[in-house]
Amino acid sequence: MYNLLLINVKCPRCNESVNAEAEFKIGLMNLDTYKLGDELKWAIGRAKSPHQLRPQNGDSIGEGYVCCPNCEKDFWVVIKIEHDIISSFEVDITKKGYIE
Incomplete structure (x- = not known):
C-alpha cells in the first residue's frame, strides 16, 4: 500500500509543467490522497514499516x-x-526512473 500526493511539477523528462500524483510510503498507508499543506495520518500501534509510525516532532523525509x-x-x-x-517536495535528479 501507499499514499498519493497531488503535485504540480515540471517533469524532468519532458520539461512540461503537469499535475501529477506521487506515490509515497510514509505514514498510515491507506491509499489516502494528500496535497501540500495537509496533515499526514500516522499509523498507531504496530506498523509493518518504521516509516508508518510518527517520528519525533512529526518530521520526516x-x-x-x-x-x-x-x-x-x-x-x-x-x-x-x-x-x-506535508510541507514541500522537490524532484530528485539523482535517482533514475524505471522507464527508459
Whole structure:
C-alpha cells in the first residue's frame, strides 16, 4: 500500500509543467490522497514499516514515485513532512526512473 500526493511539477523528462500524483510510503498507508499543506495520518500501534509510525516532532523525509501524464515517463521526488504537515517536495535528479 501507499499514499498519493497531488503535485504540480515540471517533469524532468519532458520539461512540461503537469499535475501529477506521487506515490509515497510514509505514514498510515491507506491509499489516502494528500496535497501540500495537509496533515499526514500516522499509523498507531504496530506498523509493518518504521516509516508508518510518527517520528519525533512529526518530521520526516521520504521519496515519492511519479509517472508523468504527458510523456508517460517516470521520476522520483523527495517529500518533506514538518510537524506532521506535508510541507514541500522537490524532484530528485539523482535517482533514475524505471522507464527508459
